[in-house]
Amino acid sequence: MTKLLTDNPLLYAGAEGLLDFVKMAVEAGADTSILNRFGGTALIPAADRGHVDIVEELLTTSDVNVNHINKLGWTALLEAIILGDGGKEHQAIVQLLIDHGADVNLADSDGMSPLQHARNNGYQEMIEMLTIKGGK
DSSP states (O other): OOOBOSSOHHHHHHHHTOHHHHHHHHHTTOOTTOBOTTSOOTHHHHHHTTOHHHHHHHHHHSOOOTTOOOTTSOOHHHHHHHTSOSSHHHHHHHHHHHHTTOOTTOOOTTSOOHHHHHHHHTOHHHHHHHHHTTOO
């Protein structure tokens, strides 16, 4: 059964970049599989909004699924590339996601890979990261 909530404290804190609250929630055993209205875990909006510290916290201290796919057909990696600005924060997030097992070839619902999105956006640093990890 999918757990779907729109106002869960962990989801809110992750999306808003509230690191202290995310830390407390994870330490208290927050359920990282609870989904927001878009079907995403707390990791996904944190990745697209450039919250490097939240992404790192979730990846290193919780059991969040790095390859979870939301209702849009996007993972945290795809959102960081598609909705991010290609800047240093999003580059750091892409590297963190890759380092923690993100599937660099997991395409969106239209069949476009993270590497294709990075190329379309002209994000050279991300293109290099994805290519090194075997992105196609």
